[in-house]
Amino acid sequence: MSRWVVGLDIGGTNVVVGLVPVGGGRPASLRTRSTPSLGGQSEVVRGLAALIHEVVEEGLGAAGDPHGDVLGLGIGSPGPLDLERGVVLDAFNLGWKDFPLRDALGSEVGMPATLDNDANCATWGEYWRGAGRGALSLVGITLGTGIGGGVILDGRLVHGASASAGEIGHMSIDFHGRRCKCGNYGCLEAYASGPNIAARAREGLEAGAESLLTQLVDGDLEQLTAATVYEAILRGDAYAGEVMLETAKILGAGLANIVNVLNPHVIVIVGGVTRAGHYLFNPLRAEVRRRAFRTAEQACRIVPGELPETAGVIGAAGRFLAERGLDA
Numbered sequence: 001m002s003r004w005v006v007g008l009d010i011g012g013t014n015v016v017v018g019l020v021p022v023g024g025g026r027p028a029s030l031r032t033r034s035t036p037s038l039g040g041q042s043e044v045v046r047g048l049a050a051l052i053h054e055v056v057e058e059g060l061g062a063a064g065d066p067h068g069d070v071l072g073l074g075i076g077s078p079g080p081l082d083l084e085r086g087v088v089l090d091a092f093n094l095g096w097k098d099f100p101l102r103d104a105l106g107s108e109v110g111m112p113a114t115l116d117n118d119a120n121c122a123t124w125g126e127y128w129r130g131a132g133r134g135a136l137s138l139v140g141i142t143l144g145t146g147i148g149g150g151v152i153l154d155g156r157l158v159h160g161a162s163a164s165a166g167e168i169g170h171m172s173i174d175f176h177g178r179r180c181k182c183g184n185y186g187c188l189e190a191y192a193s194g195p196n197i198a199a200r201a202r203e204g205l206e207a208g209a210e211s212l213l214t215q216l217v218d219g220d221l222e223q224l225t226a227a228t229v230y231e232a233i234l235r236g237d238a239y240a241g242e243v244m245l246e247t248a249k250i251l252g253a254g255l256a257n258i259v260n261v262l263n264p265h266v267i268v269i270v271g272g273v274t275r276a277g278h279y280l281f282n283p284l285r286a287e288v289r290r291r292a293f294r295t296a297e298q299a300c301r302i303v304p305g306e307l308p309e310t311a312g313v314i315g316a317a318g319r320f321l322a323e324r325g326l327d328a
């Protein structure tokens with residue numbers, strides 16, 4: 001009989017559920033649903049439980065093992081969280097406040113459950129079964145609508161004093177910089193998240209820069225996204241290339257801080273922005289080299305994630321196993 005864990009990755013836009021083999025690897029089944037459609041707390045619990053049951057049934061069927069043993073449920077959720085009590089304290093994007101998600105969902109599906117931060121789970125997924133396999137110290141960065149992060153030092157996920165360690169997107173990289181959603185100024189996220197890459201591109205266009213970008217959005221600059229910038233780069237647009245180069249340098253400055261402070265073996269970057277490939281990674285690595293301590297920089301690989309759709313799900317399942325001491 002095979003053994004499995006359910007991984008649940010809750011994001012601002014989508015919820016992803018997968019049935020993950022205990023040894024890690026590809027989920028036997030995987031489903032995605034839009035997060036806002038789940039509704040209020042009790043509806044969220046019922047909706048997620050139904051989705052989990054579907055995924056378990058489908059996955060065990062696909063694996064040809066209808067009586068497989070499902071050990072439990074690992075949940076990754078936006079925070080801040082109270083890890084001890086398994087409570088989502090305030091996921092403002094989802095309108096969740098003091099939501100005892102771990103125990104409510106665990107008892108609804110009849111499984112033991114664990115809860116951790118979504119970016120921590122994605123980081124753990126890459127560490128356990130992705131681009132960071134074999135590394136002992138690893139930092140994960142999720143680049144998307146926001147910038148999240150996770151820190152693993154000497155094989156242990158770092159939570160810190162109030163479970164908010166790893167908020168890499170909110171380190172200040174410019175003392176007098178752009179206003180961030182968190183209320184601070186000059187955060188990394190205020191420059192290098194998807195929407196802020198688009199915002200910086202838009203500001204340059206409004207100031208008169210010539211670019212294919214204007215054409216790609218039919219003159220409606222509000223429609224501009226980081227993906228449009230990437231598309232323009234592939235078509236050889238010089239201005240879009242400058243925006244990406246600037247983004248890479250900004251990220252490089254942030255990563256140099258991480259390299260100097262934490263001395264990781266690997267930094268894994270996860271998210272749609274990594275599709276920019278060497279346009280992003282080459283100047284980013286050069287900037288880290290320029291800024292960080294030489295020995296620390298030389299010891300650190302900076303790589304894109306290897307689990308583009310599933311790092312969060314695999315990592316959430318992996319956290320369940322790690323917390324239960326079942327991942328040996």
Ligand SMILES: [Zn+2]
Nearest residue numbers: 170180182187
């Ligand atoms: Zn911030």
